[in-house]
Amino acid sequence: MTSTLGFAILAVLARGERTGYDIAANMRRPVGFFWTAGHSQIHTELQKLLAGGLVGYEAVHGPGPQDKKVYHLTADGTARLREWVTEPPRQRPERDELVLKTYAAWLAEAGLVRRMFAEQLAAHEARLAEYEREEAAFGGPPPFGDPMFGNYATLRCGLSYERHRAEWCRWMIDQLSDSL
Amino acid sequence: MTSTLGFAILAVLARGERTGYDIAANMRRPVGFFWTAGHSQIHTELQKLLAGGLVGYEAVHGPGPQDKKVYHLTADGTARLREWVTEPPRQRPERDELVLKTYAAWLAEAGLVRRMFAEQLAAHEARLAEYEREEAAFGGPPPFGDPMFGNYATLRCGLSYERHRAEWCRWMIDQLSDSL
DNA sequence: AATCTCATGTAAGCTGTTACATGATTTA
């Protein structure tokens, strides 16, 4: 019954105990590159995971009106996460607004479309440069079994994705330039 | 106020009048590669577009209990769509279950992870072969201004995406093979 | 004195999925 968000939370908790607030920070960056959630969603999901016995917490009095809750994985939670990792991902439908716009681009002025793609290209190139800097910080792939293997492998995916997107944007810009 | 789904419907209607049923078929393939919706969502969205004056319809008596409704774009609908095309896409958060699993893969057995990636690779290669066949059917890019430019450009994106994914899967399989 | 970070929660609303409901025409 656990949703994908639930597993995303378990995946973060597998690296160490955290408060809901900490998990929300992780869901902005670095996990946010492939799964995001706001704090409201995280707190409600944590309550479900708790009810299911997949996580537990210890209350520590911190700032604010309520006690802060430091969550950790239970044995059940770890087992369930490990199981989930190798289950085939259910492919959810692709939804890509830029590609949809491209599908209808023939209706618009080529110059305006080109400008939009130039902006997209700049964004992809900026992210690519950032990822390349991050990759350089690793001396190479960490061994499988090390949690950092996960960080490196997902970074590799991001790197490859940004290159593909940038390349496609450049192709589009060329096409649009030819037609002007 | 129009949602992205609304624009997806307008984009389909820009190529010719269609019933809700026809639009649903388009949303499975070929538009389904970058935007999908079930028929129930399409019928309710068409009612909103109608209320907003972006589409109109003519009732024709067809099979089934109700008349079939052949929808078309109004002048307002065309103008709104043309405007939307060059507005910068609002980037929605990435949500990629396979990459999330990769992030937590260090917990699982390398052999099981490798099998999962091998399955993913096979799926990407199959899609790639299909897209390559479709690309061959075009003699090259149609001119901008032709609706088929949209089809070709989105196909190009799909081709590039599948290559990137397949490459990343192969890299993962290599990493996992080394650790066995 | 004002703002930022830490910290947890509820509620309303939108988007998207799945199931329910109906029924004629065409094809196997």
Add this chain to the structure above:
DNA sequence: TAAATCATGTAACAGCTTACATGAGATT
């Protein structure tokens, strides 16, 4: 005669976003 295709709709639910609500401690 059984199934697939054509055709439109409603209802219930799950997932996600945005806004509301509170408040201590640290920094500017």
